[in-house]
Structure formats: structure tokens, C-alpha cells
Amino acid sequence: MAGIMVICEHLAGEFSDITFEMLDVANKIGGDITAVTFGSMKEKSGELGIANNVIDAGGDTEYNPESYASGAKAAVESNSPSIILVASTSMGYDIGNPLAVNLGIPLASYCTGVSSDGTNHEFTSSLYGGKMSVTSTAAGPAIALMLAGAGDADAGRVSGSPSLSQVSGESLDRVRFKQLIEPDAGDVDITQSEIIIAIGRGIGGKDDIEIAEELAEVIDADIACSRPLVDAGWLPKSRQVGKSGMKVKPKLYIALGISGAPEHIEGMKDSTTIIAINSDENAPIFDVAHYGMAEDLFDVVEELIDELE
Amino acid sequence: MKIAVLLKWVPDLVEELEVDDDGIGIDTDDLKFKLNEFDDHALEEALQIANDGDEVVAIAIDGDGTEKMLYTAIAKGASSGIRLTGGSNSNTANLAAGFATALDGGNYDLILTGVQSVDDLDGQLGPILAANMGLPCVSVVSSLNVSGGVATVTKEYSGGIVAEFEVDLPAVLGIQAARETPRYAPVSKIRQVQQSTDLAEKSVSGSSTSGTIITAMSEPETGGGAKMLDDVEDLIEILKGLGVS
Numbered sequence: 001m002a003g004i005m006v007i008c009e010h011l012a013g014e015f016s017d018i019t020f021e022m023l024d025v026a027n028k029i030g031g032d033i034t035a036v037t038f039g040s041m042k043e044k045s046g047e048l049g050i051a052n053n054v055i056d057a058g059g060d061t062e063y064n065p066e067s068y069a070s071g072a073k074a075a076v077e078s079n080s081p082s083i084i085l086v087a088s089t090s091m092g093y094d095i096g097n098p099l100a101v102n103l104g105i106p107l108a109s110y111c112t113g114v115s116s117d118g119t120n121h122e123f124t125s126s127l128y129g130g131k132m133s134v135t136s137t138a139a140g141p142a143i144a145l146m147l148a149g150a151g152d153a154d155a156g157r158v159s160g161s162p163s164l165s166q167v168s169g170e171s172l173d174r175v176r177f178k179q180l181i182e183p184d185a186g187d188v189d190i191t192q193s194e195i196i197i198a199i200g201r202g203i204g205g206k207d208d209i210e211i212a213e214e215l216a217e218v219i220d221a222d223i224a225c226s227r228p229l230v231d232a233g234w235l236p237k238s239r240q241v242g243k244s245g246m247k248v249k250p251k252l253y254i255a256l257g258i259s260g261a262p263e264h265i266e267g268m269k270d271s272t273t274i275i276a277i278n279s280d281e282n283a284p285i286f287d288v289a290h291y292g293m294a295e296d297l298f299d300v301v302e303e304l305i306d307e308l309e
Numbered sequence: 310m311k312i313a314v315l316l317k318w319v320p321d322l323v324e325e326l327e328v329d330d331d332g333i334g335i336d337t338d339d340l341k342f343k344l345n346e347f348d349d350h351a352l353e354e355a356l357q358i359a360n361d362g363d364e365v366v367a368i369a370i371d372g373d374g375t376e377k378m379l380y381t382a383i384a385k386g387a388s389s390g391i392r393l394t395g396g397s398n399s400n401t402a403n404l405a406a407g408f409a410t411a412l413d414g415g416n417y418d419l420i421l422t423g424v425q426s427v428d429d430l431d432g433q434l435g436p437i438l439a440a441n442m443g444l445p446c447v448s449v450v451s452s453l454n455v456s457g458g459v460a461t462v463t464k465e466y467s468g469g470i471v472a473e474f475e476v477d478l479p480a481v482l483g484i485q486a487a488r489e490t491p492r493y494a495p496v497s498k499i500r501q502v503q504q505s506t507d508l509a510e511k512s513v514s515g516s517s518t519s520g521t522i523i524t525a526m527s528e529p530e531t532g533g534g535a536k537m538l539d540d541v542e543d544l545i546e547i548l549k550g551l552g553v554s
């Protein structure tokens with residue numbers, strides 16, 4: 001059955017948005033769609049209505065990289081899909097990559113799009129932090145690691161009653177789940193903010209954050225940031241926007257000195273209005289922004305503060 | 310404990326990137342390269358967890374930047390550096406096969422890679438290497454502690470949520486962030502290391518599985534979405550239009 005297989009991702013008993021995005025991508029490619037679930041998620045197979053079939057690959061309720069990869073392999077072997085969609089996420093990395101090795105098939109990562117005639121596939125990927133778009137091809141069974149944003153989760157969220165079958169992978173315990181740790185609630189919940197000023201590495205140093213804070217006060221915005229500022233310990237994790245941070249949807253998102261890597265864009269692309277200020281006119285952030293200024297952020301921010309105060 | 314850290318030389322994204330004449334790669338002629346930032350974190354984390362008597366071995370594929378990466382790693386505190394020759398770096402699967410032969414039998418307790426790099430599209434080397442070596446792997450690791458042959462790690466999910474796992478060693482870990490900002494090695498120290506230290510060399514046999522084939526590369530439409538503004542006055546108008554001021 002040379003169809004499309006979607007390796008579903010879940011967290012805390014719910015399918016993640018990326019699962020529905022991938023179902024939407026699969027639906028648009030067209031053909032027989034098989035979704036693979038783990039743990040007890042088969043009980044929610046009715047949410048995977050876009051799929052014709054659901055294969056329960058067993059495994060622990062909580063993600064276990066080795067058992068899930070093994071279950072995914074068993075599912076592929078039972079179904080012989082022509083394309084396997086895996087999330088380009090922390091969990092998907094540990095499933096998709098070993099799957100490619102263990103099945104001896106090609107893999108395309110950072111995919112924003114896939115098309116296929118059932119045998120020959122074409123992948124579009126975002127490379128170099130979003131600065132280049134790359135097309136690649138493969139024939140025969142292949143794996144695509146799908147970036148968030150590749151599909152429309154709402155369109156992929158269709159209820160139905162796909163047929164249910166079961167495979168089992170190896171139960172491995174070299175990696176053992178211990179606990180989920182929720183982020184420390186910060187002083188501000190940026191997922192609720194109406195206006196966000198997000199700062200990136202372009203801000204230069206910790207002391208320079210002050211000027212962004214000053215502007216934030218003037219326009220009544222909350223401060224958020226890209227990942228490197230959190231890794232440097234300049235701002236708390238609760239302020240991080242992106243793949244491993246928060247997903248925000250403010251009315252206005254002002255990005256200062258943020259390049260616009262796919263991992264950042266994932267967390268803010270649904271903001272109503274996006275304004276980006278970056279001295280590099282080729283910065284990928286300008287591809288998602290509604291308004292942009294290719295200027296030094298300090299010049300712009302100082303002038304804004306002067307004019308608006 | 311013996312820890313391997315794999316170091317990769319990647320284009321500095323601050324630079325302007327251009328597509329080369331073939332249309333399927335970037336023009337690297339005048340491009341600035343640097344150590345992949347996540348590899349710098351992997352090295353830092355290795356140096357942080359290493360105690361007296363532990364060994365941190367920096368490993369890179371022979372090519373541009375190799376000496377700089379390895380000497381710098383030693384200047385920062387790594388015990389030694391290995392330059393790998395003879396492998397095929399035509400794609401990540403082949404690279405991983407080469408690394409696997411180089412690392413097998415080396416008695417490494419931990420093999421640390423950066424979580425990912427931005428310049429290739431055939432997967433993340435860490436989990437691919439682990440599959441080649443039959444080792445457990447956790448990628449996107451943001452904290453690491455080792456005790457009695459077991460690593461306790463946190464793996465980052467979305468929404469700021471992390472999951473804690475225990476992993477039996479030996480294992481491969483893809484490091485996202487070290488506990489501290491990667492240290493800096495002064496140029497004088499690097500130069501001193503360069504004069505006083507020999508890098509080991511290890512040759513690996515090439516392998517040649519075929520992966521996906523790149524057929525085109527292009528810059529996404531610059532400013533495709535954005536209306537570019539020339540002065541702050543225009544920006545203020547926009548802000549006022551949005552009810553902000």
C-alpha cells in the first residue's frame with residue numbers, strides 16, 4: 001500500500017498541533033493516509049479523521065525515543081508507505097533519523113513542503129536559518145521531517161473513524177522517562193500579551209536591553225526574546241518565543257535584532273501585525289513581517305522613544 | 310569517563326549568502342565560517358561535567374577550519390583533538406557511518422554533538438550516529454548530569470516544557486544549550502596550544518549511501534511579506550494606525 005504515513009506526536013495525552021499539520025500536508029499530497037500513534041493515543045484515533053487507517057504502535061504513554069522509533073519501524077514495515085512524515089521537533093528527531101538509518105531510506109529535514117506522484121517526491125526545505133530555500137528529490141520510500149507551519153493544523157483537525165490496527169516494536173529501556181517539568185511561570189505571561197517587543201542577539205549586550213524596556217514602557221508592551229538571550233541568562237525562559245519557548249499571538253509583535261530562524265518564526269508567525277527592525281536587509285524575519293526597517297535598531301528605538309514620549 | 314565532542318565548521322549566518330553558479334549550493338568563496346554554536350555548547354557542557362581524570366576528546370572531519378576548531382577546543386580545556394580523514398561527507402548518513410567507525414572501540418561513555426546545524430538537509434547526525442552504533446540517543450538536551458553510568462538529561466519540548474530522562478551510558482546526546490555560556494579561549498593560548506600539541510589523526514573508510522538529491526537552491530523572496538519602511542516617521546504612522554502610541 002504505497003500511501004503516506006504520518007507519525008503522530010502527542011504530549012500530555014493530546015495530539016500536538018504538528019500532528020494535524022502533517023495530516024493536512026498528507027491530505028494535500030493525496031492518497032491513502034495512515035497515522036501511527038503511540039501509548040494510549042489510539043483511543044483518540046477519532047480525532048485523526050483525515051487518516052484512512054490508524055496503526056497503534058504501542059509503547060509507553062510518555063514519549064520514549066527508542067521504543068517509539070522501534071514502533072515506527074514496525075508500522076512502516078507492516079504498511080510500506082511511500083512517504084513517511086515525521087515532525088521536525090525534539091521528539092521527531094529521535095524517531096525520524098534512526099528510522100532512515102534502520103530502513104536504509106533517504107530523509108529530508110527542515111521541510112516546509114512535500115509533493116509526490118507516489119514514487120517520486122520533491123521536498124522544499126528551509127536551510128541556513130531560513131536564508132535559503134532548497135528543493136530536493138528522492139524516489140521510493142523516503143522520510144520528511146516537517147517543520148511547524150508546513151501545514152494548516154485547523155484543516156488537519158477532522159474527526160472520523162479510521163480503521164485501527166496494531167503493531168508492536170521492541171520495548172527498550174535504555175532511555176527512561178522520569179517527569180515532565182513545566183516552565184516557571186514568569187512575572188508576565190507573554191502568551192496573553194497584546195503588544196510584544198521581542199529582542200534578539202542584535203541587542204548586543206545585557207545592559208542594552210534597557211533601551212527596549214524603555215520603549216516597551218512608552219507603548220505599553222511586554223518584553224520577549226529569542227533563544228540566545230535566554231541561554232545567556234539575560235532574560236528568563238518564560239520570555240522566550242519559538243519552538244522551545246512560547247507560542248505567542250499578540251496584536252503587534254515588534255522584532256528587534258532577530259534574524260528570523262525557523263525555530264523563532266514558529267512561535268510568532270500568527271501575530272496579527274509583525275514589525276521587524278534588523279540591520280541585515282536579507283534577514284529572513286522580513287519574510288514573515290508585515291512591515292520592516294533595515295536599520296540599526298538602536299537608532300530606530302531611540303528615535304521612536306523621543307517621538308512617542 | 311571519556312567524552313567525545315563532534316565539532317562542525319559552518320557558514321556564519323551574519324554573512325550575506327549567495328547561491329553558487331550551479332544553483333544547488335551556496336557560494337563559499339568569501340564566506341566566513343565558524344564553529345557551529347550548538348557544538349560550542351556541547352564542548353562547554355563536556356568541559357563542565359568532566360572531573361579530574363576524565364577525558365574530553367574533540368573530533369572534527371579534516372577540512373577547512375579543522376585545526377582552528379581542535380586547537381581552540383584544547384585551549385579551552387579538551388584533553389586532545391582528533392582529525393578524521395578519509396570518510397565521505399557527501400551526506401549525513403555517510404558522515405555518520407565514518408564517525409561510527411572512528412568512535413567504535415574508543416570506549417567513549419558519552420558522545421556529544423550539537424543539536425543540529427543549519428547547512429544540510431539530510432537529518433541530524435547525533436541520532437543517525439547512535440543508530441549506526443546501536444547506542445541510545447536523546448537530542449535537544451538542555452541539561453546533563455552523570456552519575457554511576459547513567460546520565461540524567463532534560464530534553465526540550467515545545468511551550469517551554471522539558472522532559473527529564475535517565476539514559477544508560479554509553480549514549481549519544483544532541484546538546485542544545487550548556488549550563489553556562491561557552492567559555493572563550495584567548496588567541497595567545499590557542500597559539501601556544503598549536504605550537505605545543507599534536508593533533509591525532511584517524512582515517513576512516515568512506516561509505517556512499519545515496520540520500521536526497523538537491524535540485525535547486527534560492528533565496529526566499531526578500532521582504533516577500535514585509536513592506537519596507539525608510540524612516541521612523543513612517544513607522545510611527547503605522548503604529549498610530551494600529552492604535553499604539
Ligand SMILES: Cc1cc2nc3c(=O)[nH]c(=O)nc-3n(C[C@H](O)[C@H](O)[C@H](O)COP(=O)(O)OP(=O)(O)OC[C@H]3O[C@@H](n4cnc5c(N)ncnc54)[C@H](O)[C@@H]3O)c2cc1C
Pocket residue numbers: 090199200201202203225226227228240241242243244245246256257258259260261262263264267277278279280283295296297298424425449485
Ligand atoms: C531545537 C531548537 C529549538 C530552538 N528553539 C528556539 C526558540 O524557541 N526560540 C528562538 O528564538 N530560537 C530557537 N532556536 C534557535 C534558533 O535556531 C536561532 O539560533 C535563534 O532564533 C537566533 O536568535 P537571534 O535571531 O536573536 O540571533 P541571530 O540569528 O544571531 O540574529 C541576530 C540578528 O540581529 C541583527 N542585528 C545585529 N545587530 C543589529 C543592530 N544593531 N540593529 C538591528 N539588527 C541587528 C543581525 O542582522 C541578525 O539578523 C532553536 C534552535 C534549535 C536547534
Ligand SMILES: Nc1ncnc2c1ncn2[C@@H]1O[C@H](COP(=O)(O)O)[C@@H](O)[C@H]1O
Pocket residue numbers: 315316317318345347348368369370398401404421422423424425426427428429432433434435
Ligand atoms: N562534518 C561534521 N563534522 C563534525 N561534526 C559534525 C559534522 N556534521 C555534523 N556534526 C555533528 O552533528 C551535529 C548535528 O549536525 P547536523 O547533522 O548537520 O544537523 C553537529 O552539531 C556536530 O556536532
